[in-house]
Structure formats: structure tokens, C-alpha cells
Amino acid sequence: MKEPTVSLEQWYIFKIVVEQGSFQGAADYLIKSQSSISYAIQKLQDNLGVRLFEQQGRRAVVTDMGKKMLIQADELLMQAASIEQLAGEYSAGWEPLLKVMTTQLFPQQLLTDVLVLFAQQCTVTSIDFQQGTLSGVTDAATYGTADLIISSQIPTGFTGEKLCxxxxxxxxxxxxxxxxxxxxxxxxxxxxxxxxxxxxxxxxxxxxxxxxxxxxxxxxxxxxxxxxxxxxxxxxxxxxxxxxxxxxxxxxxxxxxxxxxxxxxLSLYLVYANKKTLGVAGLLFAKLLKQQAKQYVIDI
CATH class of the missing domain: 3.40.190.290 (D-Maltodextrin-Binding Protein; domain 2)
Known part of the structure; x- marks a missing residue:
């Protein structure tokens, strides 16, 4: 892949010039000199080999080619902002992946209800769901292959919080x-x-x-x-x-x-593989799980 010759800053300046309608307007908005704006746009045009603006009086009018470039520039800038936001959320403690092991006895609707609420509050953490039977569930806690475990038994050496x-x-x-x-x-x-x-x-x-x-x-x-x-x-x-x-x-x-x-x-329990190392997403999922489980009543 060819290395880009245009920086994100240049694309951003281009976008602001279009929005403000002039180099001076962009300079005022960005708190820069007009000459620095003019230089950035000229270098952008030279690197691309296309003309992005036509000067009409004091206004910088975007060309047809410039309009096409603006669509791509908007997408690029939004992607860059999204990456920065994602990095910020991870640095704030939202883990990229949460592993959850559930017994097949766990009510499917209850799990779905928790996921709906979780998705409303967290958009950056992926969840790896596994279902197991018998000792395959408790092994996930014993051997640390899951962060949260929903089981009908509490493994030796662990504590469990009753769910439903x-x-x-x-x-x-x-x-x-x-x-x-x-x-x-x-x-x-x-x-x-x-x-x-x-x-x-x-x-x-x-x-x-x-x-x-x-x-x-x-x-x-x-x-x-x-x-x-x-x-x-x-x-x-x-x-x-x-x-x-x-x-x-x-x-x-x-x-x-x-x-x-x-x-x-039986009683189903929430077991933490290691609560001390659980991230923000894991704690949120556990909180929602306990909240929703309080409302669950078995239909006898």
C-alpha cells in the first residue's frame, strides 16, 4: 500500500475551509494565520494533483472534484475520531473482550434481557459466550478460561452470588x-x-x-x-x-x-474468576445480571 502524502490535519483544514467558505474564515475558526491555511491547502492540492477550490471574490468555492474529496475526507476524519474514542474508552478501563461461561440451565430470556441493557451502556466490549455442562462450567473458574461464570455449583476456593x-x-x-x-x-x-x-x-x-x-x-x-x-x-x-x-x-x-x-x-450463582482484575465492562455486566435476576421468578 502506498504511504499517504496527506495528513489528517490537512484534510481537517480542507473541511473547515469548505464549511467556513473562505481561507480567512477557516483561519479565524482554527485560530491560525490566513497564510498558514493557504499554504496547507496549496500543499494538499499539490500532493493530490487536483484543484479543490476556485476563488470567487473573497470566497473559496469548492470544485466538483473537491466535493468528491470532501465526502472521503469526512469519512476519514470520522474514522480517526472513532479510533481515538475507542482508545480513550479502553484506557478508561473498558476491556476489549469479556468471556462469560453459562450453564445450560440458565434462562435464555434473562440473558437476552441483560444483553439489551448492556448494549445500551457499552459499545466497545465484545462478549465471548460459552455454554457448558456439569464440571465443564466450574472448570472455567478453576482454570481462568472465563471472566464470569454462571453455575449451579460454586467451585472450591471461589465465592458465588446467588442469581435465580x-x-x-x-x-x-x-x-x-x-x-x-x-x-x-x-x-x-x-x-x-x-x-x-x-x-x-x-x-x-x-x-x-x-x-x-x-x-x-x-x-x-x-x-x-x-x-x-x-x-x-x-x-x-x-x-x-x-x-x-x-x-x-x-x-x-x-x-x-x-x-x-x-x-x-437448584440455585444458579454468579462466580468471578478474579473480581480484582475485572474491568469496567465485566463489573457492569455482573451488576445488570444481578439486577435482572432479582425480577426472575420461575414458572412452576
């Missing part, structure tokens, strides 16, 4: 054989049908939570895959109640009633 409740229960498609029994079920009856289980997202260890020992097991790595298999009548699965409200409302899924078992009530 979550409930888990076992569901099947309304036409699944287990649903058609229409009565409380025994664990033995559940084990005779395929169980859909979400795998642990940790690459270092594997926790086998919720496995009943069914004769057939379908293992998936996220909530959507588990829900999809349940909808296809391929088995029963433990699912977060808050994330299947539509399917429950339209009767597509039904909750299994199991002898001596009830819904599993």
Missing part, C-alpha cells in the same frame, strides 16, 4: 410409551426405556450426573440436542423447566411422575 432458581425434572414426548401409562412410574420402568443424557463438557474430567443405568443411553452435548431427541420420542431426559415452557404449554412434552421423586430445585 432453576428446576429440573424428567420429561418425554406426550406419545412416548411412558407418558401413555398415565400413572406414577418406578425407576425400574424408567430403566427399561432409553435415557437421553447430556455429556460433561469438561475436557479434564467427566461427571455422570442423572444417569439411571437405563438399558439404552443416548449421549448428547447440549440442551437443544437433548430436547430434539425427546421430541422425536427416542427417550426420556432431565430438562430445565424454564427452557421448555412452550412445549409444556402446547402439550408436546409431559412431565413424568416418578415414585418418591420430585422436581430438583
Amino acid at each position: 432458581p432453576a428446576q429440573l425434572s424428567r420429561f418425554v414426548h406426550h406419545q412416548h410409551p411412558l407418558a401413555l401409562l398415565n400413572r406414577p412410574l418406578t425407576l425400574a420402568e424408567l430403566k427399561s426405556h432409553a435415557q437421553i443424557v447430556m455429556s460433561d463438557s469438561s475436557s479434564l474430567r467427566s461427571v455422570d450426573a442423572g444417569w439411571l443405568g437405563s438399558q439404552q443411553r443416548w449421549t448428547v452435548n447440549n440442551f437443544q440436542e437433548s430436547l430434539s431427541l425427546v421430541k422425536q420420542r427416542l427417550g426420556h431426559a432431565t430438562l430445565p423447566v424454564n427452557r421448555i415452557q412452550d412445549e409444556l404449554a402446547n402439550g408436546e412434552l409431559v412431565e413424568l411422575i416418578i415414585e418418591d421423586h420430585v422436581r430438583l430445585d
Whole structure:
């Protein structure tokens, strides 16, 4: 790429001359001498090899070519100002990137509400969202791969702030054989049908939570895959109640009633990987998250 021969200051002087309508007007506006303005414009024209102004009396009238140059100059100056603003916001403590790890139990609408509010107050920080299961979520705090962690468990050595409740229960498609029994079920009856289980997202260890020992097991790595298999009548699965409200409302899924078992009530926590090193964006996101979580009520 050819190195520019025109400085941002020259483009800015050019813009001001156009706006003020004369070299003297630009000199007064910029608190410079008229000769310095004339020199800057002459050098600009020499470097570009085009004529930008025509003198009409005391007025400097921009040429057609100058008008085209002005459009590009405006964009260039705005980009430069934007870069300086971005640098200023970063120097004020707004981090370029915020990493957030959430459990798949976390209500999607609650997260969306927080993002809407965050976007209104911060335009410079990107957010890298990750979703995990079981120990894969808490590992993000233990090994520092995320700045903020939303988990149903607090990792050893960390403190957590309670956000909101979550409930888990076992569901099947309304036409699944287990649903058609229409009565409380025994664990033995559940084990005779395929169980859909979400795998642990940790690459270092594997926790086998919720496995009943069914004769057939379908293992998936996220909530959507588990829900999809349940909808296809391929088995029963433990699912977060808050994330299947539509399917429950339209009767597509039904909750299994199991002898001596009830819904599993959990609490979701906000865990900081290192609160002392968290930037302005991270603190803002955490604040909004806690505010919105106070308004969240689980639909039982």
C-alpha cells in the first residue's frame, strides 16, 4: 500500500475551509494565520494533483472534484475520531473482550434481557459466550478460561452470588410409551426405556450426573440436542423447566411422575474468576445480571 502524502490535519483544514467558505474564515475558526491555511491547502492540492477550490471574490468555492474529496475526507476524519474514542474508552478501563461461561440451565430470556441493557451502556466490549455442562462450567473458574461464570455449583476456593432458581425434572414426548401409562412410574420402568443424557463438557474430567443405568443411553452435548431427541420420542431426559415452557404449554412434552421423586430445585450463582482484575465492562455486566435476576421468578 502506498504511504499517504496527506495528513489528517490537512484534510481537517480542507473541511473547515469548505464549511467556513473562505481561507480567512477557516483561519479565524482554527485560530491560525490566513497564510498558514493557504499554504496547507496549496500543499494538499499539490500532493493530490487536483484543484479543490476556485476563488470567487473573497470566497473559496469548492470544485466538483473537491466535493468528491470532501465526502472521503469526512469519512476519514470520522474514522480517526472513532479510533481515538475507542482508545480513550479502553484506557478508561473498558476491556476489549469479556468471556462469560453459562450453564445450560440458565434462562435464555434473562440473558437476552441483560444483553439489551448492556448494549445500551457499552459499545466497545465484545462478549465471548460459552455454554457448558456439569464440571465443564466450574472448570472455567478453576482454570481462568472465563471472566464470569454462571453455575449451579460454586467451585472450591471461589465465592458465588446467588442469581435465580432453576428446576429440573424428567420429561418425554406426550406419545412416548411412558407418558401413555398415565400413572406414577418406578425407576425400574424408567430403566427399561432409553435415557437421553447430556455429556460433561469438561475436557479434564467427566461427571455422570442423572444417569439411571437405563438399558439404552443416548449421549448428547447440549440442551437443544437433548430436547430434539425427546421430541422425536427416542427417550426420556432431565430438562430445565424454564427452557421448555412452550412445549409444556402446547402439550408436546409431559412431565413424568416418578415414585418418591420430585422436581430438583437448584440455585444458579454468579462466580468471578478474579473480581480484582475485572474491568469496567465485566463489573457492569455482573451488576445488570444481578439486577435482572432479582425480577426472575420461575414458572412452576
